[in-house]
Amino acid sequence: MDAIILLGGPGAGKGTLAETLKTKTDFIHISTGDMFRAAMKAGTPVGLEAKAFIDRGELVPDEVVIRMIEERIKQDSQSARYMFDGFPRTIEQAKGLNELFASMDAAILHVFNLSVPSEVLIPRLTGRRTCRSCGAVYHIMYRPPKEEGVCDLDGGELYQRDDDCEKTILNRLEVYNRQTSPLIDFYKQSDLLRDVDASGDVRAIAGSVLNVIQS
Numbered sequence: 001m002d003a004i005i006l007l008g009g010p011g012a013g014k015g016t017l018a019e020t021l022k023t024k025t026d027f028i029h030i031s032t033g034d035m036f037r038a039a040m041k042a043g044t045p046v047g048l049e050a051k052a053f054i055d056r057g058e059l060v061p062d063e064v065v066i067r068m069i070e071e072r073i074k075q076d077s078q079s080a081r082y083m084f085d086g087f088p089r090t091i092e093q094a095k096g097l098n099e100l101f102a103s104m105d106a107a108i109l110h111v112f113n114l115s116v117p118s119e120v121l122i123p124r125l126t127g128r129r130t131c132r133s134c135g136a137v138y139h140i141m142y143r144p145p146k147e148e149g150v151c152d153l154d155g156g157e158l159y160q161r162d163d164d165c166e167k168t169i170l171n172r173l174e175v176y177n178r179q180t181s182p183l184i185d186f187y188k189q190s191d192l193l194r195d196v197d198a199s200g201d202v203r204a205i206a207g208s209v210l211n212v213i214q215s
Ligand code: AP5
Pocket: 008, 009, 010, 011, 012, 013, 014, 015, 016, 017, 032, 033, 034, 036, 053, 054, 055, 057, 058, 059, 060, 061, 065, 085, 086, 087, 088, 089, 093, 124, 125, 127, 128, 129, 137, 138, 139, 140, 142, 143, 163, 172, 198, 199, 200, 201, 202, 205
């Protein structure tokens, strides 16, 4: 079992990159944000607990996140390969992942640090639209659907995430700087960090990440 980690602030393009990498590699995409949104939609206890934090742009408590990841990866075989998107997000979560992987004889291969100037992040998030049925991600300017408000893939309704309003976005950026950005040094120390300029074209970004994975 092994994994790569996509690290980056809100709107850095983790989910968009993961969609491309999924089609070109055998890594299983695990987004903790998507898992929480699915749990909220289903009204599970984890979803109900997470909702209050997500609505404010705060992080869900570490123990909830680590337990959810542990339960998820124990469903797969020992040969599974993961692409973590939005996890880990605190030093505690990173330590929890290290302990879990040590107990399973699994390895982290690379941590891709997607960096984008903060002035680019806000318009990316306020313009994001997501398909209610399949989860495909669009942008009203950078990646518009063929028909406004309708998913190209399955005709589903496109919606704006509740946490993509400007007030919550500003808090998410602040939370990222305070709680998640220390992971850059954490992974630099173990020589796993790969810096990626994530401000350009999606295909070029995916190409540079694939070069590292396949080298
Ligand atoms: P989560 O869903 O993980 O949100 P996030 O980290 O804030 O990241 P986003 O999904 O907003 O952005 P992204 O980097 O995936 O960007 P995307 O590709 O969509 O988490 C939500 C909440 O859940 C958190 O606030 C927290 O409460 C909770 N949570 C989740 N994980 C947790 C954890 N581990 N611990 C504790 N709490 C947790 O792109 C954004 C937009 O930009 C799209 O419209 C896209 O089309 C566009 N775009 C992307 N790339 C480009 C590009 N290169 N050029 C132009 N446009 C682009």
